[in-house]
Amino acid sequence: MKRKHWLAWLTAIVVLFVPTTLDLKPAPVNLRAKGEQLIAKWLPTSTTQTKSQEKSDTSDKTPIESIVQGKTLSNTYYYHFAANMPSNAKQMFEDAVATYNATGVVHLVAGEGTAKENRITFFVYSKATSTASQGMIESGHGGPKIIERTGWGAYTVNHARAGLNVKYPQMAIKKSVAVHELGHALGLDHSASLSSVMYPVDHGRSVLSKMDINALKSIYPESSR
Secondary structure (H helix, E strand, C coil): CHHHHHHHHHHHHHHCCCCCCCCCCCCCCCCHHHHHHHHHHHHHCCCHHHHHHHHHHHHCCCCHHHHHCCCCCEEEEEEEEECCHHHHHHHHHHHHHHHHCCCCCCCCCCCCCCCCCCCEEEEEEECCCHHCCCCCCCEEEEEEEEEEEEECCCEEEEEEEEEEEEECCCHHHHHHHHHHHHHHCCECCCCCCCCCCCCCCCCCCCCHHHHHHHHHHHHHCCCCC
């Protein structure tokens, strides 16, 4: 019940302060002074907050995007960059790719891929956030797109996207943001654990936790390791 209470508070903050995008995954969000004060005011504090965090840190796995649950997906992805990608944003995604490949659970390969193969498109966009003056911005968004064909020649693939908001380069062009958005593309959802790269407020975390890896393994059980 405490975990549900924590997630309820977290969801309330995301809905209230994060601008909605089409894929509904515009996090992580960078919060400076005023945003941090709001979180401190509204989230459970002291012992209650500590116990909730301890509970989430011992959970089995990071939440999974609903549209990939129950799908049989290959662990191999082909990734490519949109034409307008600046070199610094491209490097952040290359670093994120290396981070996920190091797990041995997924295998991300540079290339276009085919319609019947998993693909990820990395891109950038520029979007001003109305609450930026209060220290709250949208730093990126990403998510999976499941395509299924039934009958003869049936297949299920993920044609995902992951992007960084170049409107705020100092806060968005970061490895931690790229790792988070690539996590969404691969099927990971937001987590209440500070140790997860999928925590919806960016705090510089770019190393996958055990929970993150367990979630990947549940999505891609036929991984090479």
